[in-house]
Amino acid sequence: MRRVAVVGGGVAGLAAALRLVEAGRGIEVLLLEAKDRLGGTIASEGTDGFLIEVGADAFFTEKPWAQALCERAGLGDRLIGTRPGDRRTYVVHGGRLVAVPEGFVLLAPTDPWTVAASPLFSWPGKLRMLLDLVLPRRSDDADESVAAFVRRRLGREALERVAQPLVAGIYTADPDD
Template structure:
């Protein structure tokens, strides 16, 4: 009880809905702010499932760390790294091994490297694309048709899925774009606006008339920037470390 005549701050009752990284971080930041300003806080985190972490779900099998959702965050957007610093776990962070800068796609139960020069949805190098077993010959020919198809009407929008299927075919969407892009937005590409998520592809289509041609033309600038694997961070025991630390408060 205060005796200096100032009224005691009323207790704030706050409910945070969802125990994914957004809800956990909101709850953590709220508790931090309440502590700093000496405000009494009654905080409840409401989670619909019996599992905390949302899409962040790490498992370990035979000594291998497996991620069912996000496997890293990027440091060019500062907030996740800042959160790790505030939680005192930034010194545990690791970045990808520069000796193995490859991504793999599972196809028919086997891991295949993403062909050299492939950028999200379209190839930029001929030989790795021709020889990859990820696509059928029919699928490859359909992708090559991107070079001849007319661009869409300027200033129109469509879903990410419709765009990739229209330019490069359904196989390119299902076997490469969907797994590569689906993870970035954690949403159904049929419901994602291309204009809102990847407007650069709309612009490239209008400017070059073809996504493959556009990527080939702009690839030298992209290469000069280097493959930026060094911007990724995770923990030796996986992204679960971040969730566990947030739960500890």
């Protein structure tokens, strides 16, 4: 029997271990994780009767592979869906939850009217975002961080109030990396 060690019990490590187990073929899988729990940067914690997500808290069910992986791992019945009418994204601004304007797609505003009506941005911030419509594209194709791109195209406010919280919440990453 062959022995395979999978290092890391985050989503990628768990998916790799599951695939090896499913493949069978006389493979003994050893999953190594430094922390006292699996899941990597993804976790749910119960506090005062509330479920609080730590790290990335969601995946797009429109991408069938993520849901299929949960089903194969025996976690399908533990997925908590959202109600269609409540599918909004919120960020904390000024100490309260504020909805990200409906027209934001992939960190960029697609509907100037919803951005204009949003309390999330100052008027100078809103005007700065609108400059994206007329700013020329970069002439080179050098690598650029998400933060540098958003700052250059949409301004500091869009970075601080939308891109940073969403990138951190969805990808558990720093947009400056």
